[in-house]
Amino acid sequence: MATPADAPEILTAEGNPRSHDTPWYNKEEPEVSAAARKLLREWSEVKDDNIVGRVMALRDKAWNVFPFPCIGQYRFLDLVLPTLPIYTDLLTLLKNPSTNFLDLGCCLGQELRQLALDGVSPSQLYGSDLSAQYLELGYELFGDHEKFSKATFIAADVFNEEEKEGEGLRALEGKMDAIYTGSFFHLFDYSLQALVAKRAVKLLKPTPGVLVLGRQIGNAKPGEYPRRISGGTRFRHDAATWKKLWEEVGAETGTKWDAQVQTEEWSGEFRKDNQWVRSQPEQTIRLRFVIRRIE
Numbered sequence: 276m277a278t279p280a281d282a283p284e285i286l287t288a289e290g291n292p293r294s295h296d297t298p299w300y301n302k303e304e305p306e307v308s309a310a311a312r313k314l315l316r317e318w319s320e321v322k323d324d325n326i327v328g329r330v331m332a333l334r335d336k337a338w339n340v341f342p343f344p345c346i347g348q349y350r351f352l353d354l355v356l357p358t359l360p361i362y363t364d365l366l367t368l369l370k371n372p373s374t375n376f377l378d379l380g381c382c383l384g385q386e387l388r389q390l391a392l393d394g395v396s397p398s399q400l401y402g403s404d405l406s407a408q409y410l411e412l413g414y415e416l417f418g419d420h421e422k423f424s425k426a427t428f429i430a431a432d433v434f435n436e437e438e439k440e441g442e443g444l445r446a447l448e449g450k451m452d453a454i455y456t457g458s459f460f461h462l463f464d465y466s467l468q469a470l471v472a473k474r475a476v477k478l479l480k481p482t483p484g485v486l487v488l489g490r491q492i493g494n495a496k497p498g499e500y501p502r503r504i505s506g507g508t509r510f511r512h513d514a515a516t517w518k519k520l521w522e523e524v525g526a527e528t529g530t531k532w533d534a535q536v537q538t539e540e541w542s543g544e545f546r547k548d549n550q551w552v553r554s555q556p557e558q559t560i561r562l563r564f565v566i567r568r569i570e
């Protein structure tokens with residue numbers, strides 16, 4: 276497998292990564308998608324005229340927690356789960372009140388709010404993130420402390436193996452029917468991704484049919500690529516390496532997984548000072564996936 280450690284990163288964060296001059300901090304107003312507008316209007320009862328201001332103010336608070344490109348570029352409003360081919364079936368599954376859904380690395384938790392708007396009971400919805408501040412900012416963005424109080428949010432490090440029984444993510448082990456991971460695996464190198472996948476296997480009910488869903492950035496030339504903010508690398512998959520990781524995880528956990536993967540080319544361009552700027556290495560792709568336990 277290629278390891279393009281010398282692959283050019285088009286943009287890096289130099290100096291203070293929280294500076295508003297960081298390449299992926301978009302100083303312009305967000306173009307809020309129709310789907311995100313609908314969610315903010317119908318779930319959060321925000322008036323149309325107030326949406327952009329609310330999103331910009333919230334983005335700056337989230338940026339100060341950690342300057343992820345998805346925060347700087349307002350991608351915390353992306354609603355990807357409803358675009359997965361399995362979404363209608365997922366809603367049908369979650370009509371059963373004994374089923375549970377976890378968004379792992381949920382950040383502000385927009386996908387969970389969409390599920391609730393689409394009729395899933397908040398008591399079946401779980402979100403987890405390293406940052407308690409992001410979880411709190413999610414309540415602030417969606418204005419739903421009360422309305423969403425039956426949902427469960429857990430601030431936890433997915434790699435923390437020291438949790439006591441009944442605490443943190445450990446409290447959810449064996450309880451989930453589906454786990455969503457949006458722009459999450461791609462934060463880590465290959466060996467850490469394998470650990471996340473094994474953690475997901477533990478969090479799911481120990482039975483065929485359970486699902487791991489998500490999206491992430493990859494590369495047609497799969498391998499380890501340098502991180503832009505902190506040191507180290509993150510592994511960029513193509514469909515074949517992503518499937519292979521799940522084969523390996525299956526072999527190590529005594530399970531078997533069918534991975535359906537869609538890929539598309541993606542330049543990762545964004546608006547910066549009225550220009551389009553490339554943010555990702557050559558041959559970057561986006562992957563959307565539905566991974567189902569079959570044994």
Ligand SMILES: C[S@@+](CC[C@H](N)C(=O)[O-])C[C@H]1O[C@@H](n2cnc3c(N)ncnc32)[C@H](O)[C@@H]1O
Nearest residue numbers: 345351380381382404405406431432433457458
């Ligand atoms: C790029 S954001 C993606 C957010 C969201 N899933 C989405 O699709 O919009 C990645 C999220 O993973 C969280 N994260 C990073 N490392 C983590 C860890 N070790 N354990 C749990 N969450 C982590 C970050 O705090 C951040 O909210």
